[in-house]
Amino acid sequence: MSQEWNIRSRGHACSLCGKPLTDRSPVVSALKEVAGGYERLDCHPECWKATPRDYEPFSQWEGVYTAPPAADKKEALKKETADELLRHLISLDDPAMKNVVYVLAVMLERGKILVERDAKEQPDHTIIRIYEHRKTGESFIVLDPRIRLENLADVQGEVVALLSGTKTLGDVAASEESAPSAELPVGA
Secondary structure (H helix, E strand, C coil): CCCCCEEEECEEECCCCCEECCCCCCCEEEEEEECCEEEEEEECCHHHCCCCCCCCEEEEEEECCCCCCCCCCCCCCCCCCCCHHHHHHHHHCCHHHHHHHHHHHHHHHEEEEEEEEECCCCCCCEEEEEEEECCCCCEEEEEECCCHHHHHHHHHHHHHHHHHHHCCCHHHHHHHHHCCCCCCCCCC
């Protein structure tokens, strides 16, 4: 699949029966491979168990549905957060940013904003990691670029520079393209 990462929003109604999901109720979430990407399903556990499927989900997990929070007042001057930067980079769909996207996702996982729901090794030995946003329930599909330890400090520096505003996306993309390969050799 050519798609390296993406965001899938949580549904607010059962994907199978159409009835609304209720706050703090159990929910089964799954990703289904479709042409050109993934389809996310959020279902009542009873519907998931009772409905026959002619496909094997790419990823599946159980969780608790949380209703969307009430709209907050917007700050006059908004500071970009790691969460917003990750969303922006994913929307760009730039393979040159794969290391930065992955490090941001790991930072957000360690900050308990994202939770890893699944990891799938692909036939080409790449790993796709499925993260879920704890508050919004969105799924983030992120390619694990297998960053080498000696390159990690450089990528972390790029992330800090982007968050602080001292570097632009063009600066980081140019340095990513000129950097040596960050991937581990096959079998390492």
